[in-house]
Amino acid sequence: MSIEINDVEKSFGRFKALKNITLNIGSGELVALLGPSGCGKTTLLRIIAGLEAPDSGSILFYGEDATNRHVRERQVGFVFQHYALFRHMTVFENIAFGLRVRPRGQRPSESEIRRKVHDLLNLVQLDWLADRYPGQLSGGQRQRIALARALAVEPKVLLLDEPFGALDAKVRKDLRRWLRRLHDELHVTSVFVTHDQEEALEVADRVVVLNEGRVEQIGTPDEVYDHPETPFVYHFLGDVNLFHGRVHDGHARIGETQVDLTGGSDHPESAIFYVRPHEIEILRDGGGTGTIAAKIRDIRPLGATVRIELERIDDRGSVEVELTRDQFGRKGLSEGDKVYLQPKRLRTFDGNTKRETTLEAVNR
Amino acid sequence: MGALLAMLKKHGVLPGFSITLGFTLTYLSLIVLVPLSATVLKSATLGWDGFWTVITAPRVLASYKLTFGAALAGACINAVFGLLVAWVLVRYDFFGKKLVDAFVDLPFALPTAVAGIALATLYSSKGWIGQIFTPLGIKIAYTPLGVILALTFIGLPFVVRTVQPILEDFETELEEAAASLGANRWQTFQKVILPTLLPALLTGFALAFARAVGEYGSVIFVAGNIPMVSEITPLLIITKLEQYDYAGATALAVSMLIVSFGLLLAINGLQRWSQLRRA
Amino acid sequence: MSSIALPSSISRTRTASRTNREPALVRWLLTALALAFLFGFLFLPLTVVFTQALGKGWAAYGAALIEPNALSAMWLTVLAAAIAVPLNLVFGIAAAWAIAKFEFPGKSLLMTLIDLPFSVSPVVSGLIYVLLFGLQGWLGPWLQEHDIKLIFAVPGIVLATIFVTFPFVARELVPLMQAQGTEEEEAAIVLGASGWQAFWRVTLPNVKWGLLYGVILCNARAMGEFGAVSVVSGHIRGMTNTIPLHVEILYNEYNSAAAFAVASVLALLALVTLAAKSILEWRIKQQTVDRS
Numbered sequence: 045m046s047i048e049i050n051d052v053e054k055s056f057g058r059f060k061a062l063k064n065i066t067l068n069i070g071s072g073e074l075v076a077l078l079g080p081s082g083c084g085k086t087t088l089l090r091i092i093a094g095l096e097a098p099d100s101g102s103i104l105f106y107g108e109d110a111t112n113r114h115v116r117e118r119q120v121g122f123v124f125q126h127y128a129l130f131r132h133m134t135v136f137e138n139i140a141f142g143l144r145v146r147p148r149g150q151r152p153s154e155s156e157i158r159r160k161v162h163d164l165l166n167l168v169q170l171d172w173l174a175d176r177y178p179g180q181l182s183g184g185q186r187q188r189i190a191l192a193r194a195l196a197v198e199p200k201v202l203l204l205d206e207p208f209g210a211l212d213a214k215v216r217k218d219l220r221r222w223l224r225r226l227h228d229e230l231h232v233t234s235v236f237v238t239h240d241q242e243e244a245l246e247v248a249d250r251v252v253v254l255n256e257g258r259v260e261q262i263g264t265p266d267e268v269y270d271h272p273e274t275p276f277v278y279h280f281l282g283d284v285n286l287f288h289g290r291v292h293d294g295h296a297r298i299g300e301t302q303v304d305l306t307g308g309s310d311h312p313e314s315a316i317f318y319v320r321p322h323e324i325e326i327l328r329d330g331g332g333t334g335t336i337a338a339k340i341r342d343i344r345p346l347g348a349t350v351r352i353e354l355e356r357i358d359d360r361g362s363v364e365v366e367l368t369r370d371q372f373g374r375k376g377l378s379e380g381d382k383v384y385l386q387p388k389r390l391r392t393f394d395g396n397t398k399r400e401t402t403l404e405a406v407n408r
Numbered sequence: 409m410g411a412l413l414a415m416l417k418k419h420g421v422l423p424g425f426s427i428t429l430g431f432t433l434t435y436l437s438l439i440v441l442v443p444l445s446a447t448v449l450k451s452a453t454l455g456w457d458g459f460w461t462v463i464t465a466p467r468v469l470a471s472y473k474l475t476f477g478a479a480l481a482g483a484c485i486n487a488v489f490g491l492l493v494a495w496v497l498v499r500y501d502f503f504g505k506k507l508v509d510a511f512v513d514l515p516f517a518l519p520t521a522v523a524g525i526a527l528a529t530l531y532s533s534k535g536w537i538g539q540i541f542t543p544l545g546i547k548i549a550y551t552p553l554g555v556i557l558a559l560t561f562i563g564l565p566f567v568v569r570t571v572q573p574i575l576e577d578f579e580t581e582l583e584e585a586a587a588s589l590g591a592n593r594w595q596t597f598q599k600v601i602l603p604t605l606l607p608a609l610l611t612g613f614a615l616a617f618a619r620a621v622g623e624y625g626s627v628i629f630v631a632g633n634i635p636m637v638s639e640i641t642p643l644l645i646i647t648k649l650e651q652y653d654y655a656g657a658t659a660l661a662v663s664m665l666i667v668s669f670g671l672l673l674a675i676n677g678l679q680r681w682s683q684l685r686r687a
Numbered sequence: 688m689s690s691i692a693l694p695s696s697i698s699r700t701r702t703a704s705r706t707n708r709e710p711a712l713v714r715w716l717l718t719a720l721a722l723a724f725l726f727g728f729l730f731l732p733l734t735v736v737f738t739q740a741l742g743k744g745w746a747a748y749g750a751a752l753i754e755p756n757a758l759s760a761m762w763l764t765v766l767a768a769a770i771a772v773p774l775n776l777v778f779g780i781a782a783a784w785a786i787a788k789f790e791f792p793g794k795s796l797l798m799t800l801i802d803l804p805f806s807v808s809p810v811v812s813g814l815i816y817v818l819l820f821g822l823q824g825w826l827g828p829w830l831q832e833h834d835i836k837l838i839f840a841v842p843g844i845v846l847a848t849i850f851v852t853f854p855f856v857a858r859e860l861v862p863l864m865q866a867q868g869t870e871e872e873e874a875a876i877v878l879g880a881s882g883w884q885a886f887w888r889v890t891l892p893n894v895k896w897g898l899l900y901g902v903i904l905c906n907a908r909a910m911g912e913f914g915a916v917s918v919v920s921g922h923i924r925g926m927t928n929t930i931p932l933h934v935e936i937l938y939n940e941y942n943s944a945a946a947f948a949v950a951s952v953l954a955l956l957a958l959v960t961l962a963a964k965s966i967l968e969w970r971i972k973q974q975t976v977d978r979s
Contacts, residue, residue, distance in 0.1 A: 095421050095873055115421050115877055122877040128870035131974075132892040142878035145888070197878055422788050422872055423882030429785040432797070435778045439849055440803055443815035446825055450818050489724045496721040500714055508722070510965040514729045516904070517957035517964070519911025520809075521931040522950040525938050526732035529739060529947075536731065561728055593709055622808025625913035625931070629938065642810035646918065649814065654823045661811045668806040675806075676799060 045106045045200040045233050046071045047092060052101035054087055061087045063257040065101070072231040074224070076248035078238055080280070084257040085237045086125075086205055092235060093203050094118045105200070121194030121232075123204040127186045129178035135189050136161055136174040142197035164192040167226075184215040191223075195230075204236035208243060220247045241281045245269060253277050275393055278318050285324070285363050287317040287390070296390055299358040301336045303387065317390040321351070321366035325386040326375060335384035338363060343379055345369070352377065354385065444665070451662040454655050462659040471641040474552055478640075479620035482559030487613045490567025491605070497568070498575040512569070515562050520625025527558055528630040550632030555640060558626040563616030570612035574605055574682075607682035614678055618671040622664065736954045739947035751937075751948035759925045760933035761952070763841065767916075767929065768909040771848040775905055779856025780898075784886075787864035788872070798861065804853040813847045813918025820846075839921030844929065847915040852905045859901030863894050863971075896970040903967065907960040911953055 047069040054062040061084045069075050077085040090096040092103060094115030102111045110118055130138050139161045143152055152160065165171040168188040178186055187207060194202060207223065208216040224247050227234055238244050244251045245265040253260040253268060253276075261273045272278040289298035296303045296317060327335060338354040341362070345351075350372040354363045363385060367375070377383065451459060462468065496502075497509050515523065531538045531548040538548055548554055578601070586596040624642040632638040639647075641664060648657040709717070741748055751757060782801060786794060804812065818824045820837040830837060837843045871893070875885040891898075913931040920927045922936065930953055937946035 093877060095877070116879050116881075120877065122874065124870050124874055126870060128874040130871055130875075130889055130892075141875065141880070141888070145875070145878065145880040145884045193874075193878070420789075420869070420873075421876050422869060422885070424784060424886075425789045425791075428781040429789075429791070432778065432782040432785055435774075435781075436797075436800060439846075439853060440800065443819050443850075444803075444807075446819050447811075447815045450825075489721070492717060493721045493725060496718050500718050502718055502722075506965075508725060510961050511725065511729055513961055513964060514733065514957065517907050517911075517960040518733070519913060519931050519950075519953045519957070521913040521934050522736060522911070522953045522957075523732060525934065525943075525946060525950060526735045526739075529943070530731055530735050536735070537727065561732070564728060593713075618806055622806070622811070623914075624808065624810045624917075629935075642808050642914065645810050645814060649817070649918065652823075654818065654821075657814060658818060661808075661814050664808050664811055668808065668811075672799065672803070672806040 047201065047233065047235075048104035048107070049088075049092070050102045050104065052088070052091060052098045052103070054084075054091065054096065054098050060257055062091075062098070065257075065259060067252060067259065067262065069233060069235060071106075071233055074227045074234045074236075074247065074249045076236055076238055076244035076251045077254060078241060078244040078251050078280070079254035079260075081239055082256075083254040085239075085254050088254070089203050089205055089235060089237050092201070093120050093122050095122070119197070119200045121197060121199030121202045123187075123190045123194050123202070123207055125206040125209055127178075127190040129186060129190060129193070131178045134175050134177055135165075135170070135181070138178070138189060139164055139193045139196050141193065160196065164196055167195070168192045182215075183211050184219055187211065187219060191226075195232075199232065202232045202234040204234065206238060207236055208238070208240070216243075223247060245281070253280060255280070272318075272391075275316075275318070278391070283321050283364060283366075285319045285321060287319065287361075287387075289315060289317055291315050291392065298336060299356065301334070301358075303334050303390065315392040317387070317392050319387045319390055321364045322349075323388045324363070324365045325388060326352070326365055326367070326377065327384040327386055328375060328377075328381075329384070335386045336363075338383060338385050340377060340379050340381045340383060343377065345372075354383070357382070447658060447665070448662055451655075451658045454659055458655070459659050459662075462656045463663045467635055467639070468641070468644060468660065470636045471639050471644045474555060474638065475621060475641045478552060478555040478559050479617050479623075481556045482563050482620050483613050483617040485556075485560045486563045486567045486616045487609060490564065490612060490616075491571055491609060494568045494571040494575055498572060513565050515564050520562065520623065521629070523561055524558060524626040524629030527561060527626065528554070531557060531630065549630050550638065552631075552638050554630040554632065555627055555638060558630050559620035559623060562623055562626055563620050566616040566619065567609065567612035570608045570615065570682075571605055574608045578604060607678060611675060611678040611682050614671060614675045618668065618675065621667060621671070733954060736947055736951050739943060740951040742947070743944040747944055748948045748951075751945035752952065754945075756925050756928065757930075757933060757949055760928045760930045760949075763844065763927070764910050764929040764931075766841070767845050767848045768906055770845050771852055771909045772902060772906050774849060775852055776856050776898075776902055778853075779858075779860050779901060782857040783860035783864045783894075784890075786861050787867075788869050801857050802854050804850050809851060809912065809914025810918055812850045813915035816843055816846050816850075816919055838919055839923070840927060843919035844916050844927060847919045848909050848912055851912050851915050852909045855905035855908065856898065856901035859897050859904070860894055863897040864890070867893055893974070896967050896974060900964065900967040900971065903960055903963050907956065910956060 049067040052062055052065040079085045091098050102109055140157050143157050170188055208219055220243055251265055251268050252262050255276050261268050261277045269281050278284050287298045289296055337357040341355050342353040350367050352365045528549050529535050533542045582600055583596050586600045627640055628643055645657045645660045817838050821827050871889050872885045875889045916929055934946050934950045
């Protein structure tokens with residue numbers, strides 16, 4: 045089932061939670077709503093579910109206007125942030141709930157319910173927990189039971205509010221891979237809310253980045269990561285170094301340094317250049333043009349990568365560079381060393397259009 | 409369908425707001441608000457001068473003195489012993505503690521008339537406790553002391569039950585910190601524990617006081633009810649009522665209502681303060 | 688995130704570390720003082736009720752209880768409670784639903800007003816109905832014209848009982864339902880339940896112990912109320928006397944043994960209430976622990 049969100053607005057008192065949100069979600073897609081807390085992502089999810097009503101705008105399910113449809117009739121499955129499992133019911137009864145509250149005529153028989161619940165328990169690989177109460181489960185187990193409960197009513201759309209928010213780092217990683225695989229199996233149109241960019245990039249087919257009630261960018265994980273359309277998206281999807289400088293005749297001037305560029309010419313005079321930590325090369329020697337001299341202040345190995353903090357010689361500004369273990373090992377860097385930084389790519393945004401321009405540094 | 413959307417916009421997907429709130433307000437008005445307002449209106453028929461004369465008559469003033477004085481004394485006794493009981497129940501272990509803990513609520517559960525006749529019997533000159541005091545020349549039952557006794561009894565659970573949860577949540581690290589900084593036990597209690605408990609203690613005190621001011625059942629059996637000496641204000645209301653002095657009874661009732669509301673506001677304020685402190 | 692639920696019995700005692708311990712003598716003295724206070728103020732009065740009740744033997748005790756006026760007082764007490772408690776139960780649930788599940792202006796004022804009857808003197812609680820429905824009251828003349836007697840009759844007793852027990856259930860339920868939020872009900876509705884189904888299958892099971900707790904306290908007060916009922920009753924023996932009023936009459940006639948015999952019934956009710964209360968408190972605590 046496809047979902048169309050047209051020009052939706054929502055305020056709480058004087059606070060504008062959502063401003064002109066327009067969004068299309070294709071049938072069978074897995075979409076992440078990504079943004080910092082308070083950006084309106086949960087409100088948008090609740091509006092799609094029918095738990096909140098928009099002030100204006102419309103929601104179309106499969107081309108049909110569903111704005112006025114009660115949440116009961118929308119055929120959505122909703123997984124709440126804290127799972128909202130009924131704690132006085134066993135896991136079995138929790139999953140069976142949606143079937144048991146159907147009007148008498150449409151209610152499946154007891155044996156049918158039993159079969160269905162066990163199928164779902166098998167699907168989430170927790171068949172052995174049927175008689176437990178939610179209070180006796182771990183966070184990850186609760187999460188999967190909440191999902192099974194939502195799936196029991198055969199929803200056309202699955203909505204998940206911060207599905208991994210309350211879990212340990214390790215469980216969180218396992219569960220999101222599992223969710224991705226489950227989605228590939230079931231192909232239910234799914235939307236989930238998260239504030240964790242890694243989670244959004246890893247799990248979703250498409251990512252919707254929200255900020256202060258507006259859509260900043262919609263795209264595949266690669267698109268939003270590699271081609272952020274706004275400075276906000278750039279900042280939000282990972283670490284970034286900022287260089288203040290000027291653009292001028294195919295050159296970027298950053299402090300004393302001049303970087304030759306390909307592409308992009310008619311830019312404003314002064315500019316802010318955005319460079320991700322892994323897009324900077326560290327050279328042991330080789331001053332001259334195109335490199336920025338800096339001193340290594342701190343080296344922190346972080347698992348598979350090594351993060352190096354440097355201080356620019358010219359204006360003492362700080363720069364972060366990320367190297368793989370391999371690269372780091374080959375270079376043999378240590379704290380206090382003087383080195384040269386060479387940005388592989390610089391990006392800058394035009395203030396008015398917020399369009400990104402990528403400038404490739406000329407490799408010499 | 410538009411109506412549904414409007415409802416959803418205002419109150420979310422849960423139904424039943426209008427009907428439950430409507431019922432709540434209707435029932436509240438019929439049972440509580442209308443009768444109370446009618447009483448206040450009735451007292452207005454007396455005129456300000458009449459009202460003032462009634463509520464400042466010497467016998468009435470004597471009853472105020474006794475009612476508020478005894479309620480204050482009872483609440484003070486309860487503040488001290490309530491704190492002690494709460495402390496012992498939370499901090500120490502002894503045989504039968506759970507039973508004692510449950511027993512603290514007896515004054516909530518025991519009808520006041522039963523408490524009244526039991527206290528009167530116990531503290532009369534021939535009673536188990538009264539006869540200990542008789543040789544010392546102290547009479548408890550049928551004197552103002554009896555009133556204090558009854559009011560202490562009915563207010564007993566309030567301080568215990570407001571202080572107890574705070575003491576249970578109290579972080580023992582704070583005490584350990586104080587000890588590590590060189591404070592002795594008494595200093596720690598005075599400077600660290602007591603200030604934390606203070607809002608709850610005051611709330612419990614105020615609740616006990618408010619309850620005691622209006623109390624009737626337990627007091628009349630043990631007070632002796634001698635005008636000007638051991639006659640409480642609620643009893644005076646009944647006396648006026650029995651003499652068909654409705655206006656006088658109403659005036660007294662309204663003066664007590666005003667005090668009750670004042671206390672209610674004070675208690676609300678105290679509880680808010682208490683919660684702020686806890687958060 | 689713990690994988691197993693917390694053990695259900697959380698010790699109420701803070702097992703204090705060595706630094707937080709008072710010397711044994713101080714501990715012993717404080718405990719002794721507290722217990723002595725409770726012994727004198729709670730245990731002895733209760734004991735007196737039973738020893739006095741049985742002072743003239745079991746036969747006299749039994750006779751005092753099955754005497755017709757005593758039986759009629761018991762019947763009236765049960766009747767008043769049987770009307771007041773269910774009404775206040777329905778009110779409590781409605782009020783808690785509106786207050787705990789929705790946002791609206793004036794909510795804290797409403798909660799204060801609901802608590803109001805607790806701070807009104809019992810005597811005043813009775814008086815307000817006399818002033819409204821009594822012969823001298825606002826509606827008195829009209830009621831007399833239509834030959835309706837509320838005051839010094841059973842309806843007045845029921846009204847006064849409703850007033851004094853008004854807040855019990857609501858007070859218990861509101862904080863409980865507020866703490867539970869609305870997520871579970873929303874989940875039920877997303878899964879297709881009607882509002883009614885969400886209430887019966889999700890809300891009510893979650894607050895059942897708290898609800899029962901409120902009902903027990905409400906009932907204890909309803910059966911034991913003295914002051915308010917005394918004002919509206921008229922004290923007509925065998926007609927408008929409740930158990931507490933009957934105790935008063937017997938006591939004032941110096942029929943102490945009979946008075947205490949009847950009082951012992953109320954004292955037993957109080958003990959049952961305390962026991963039920965303790966069990967329910969434990970249950971509620973467990974339910975709250977399960978949630979976290």
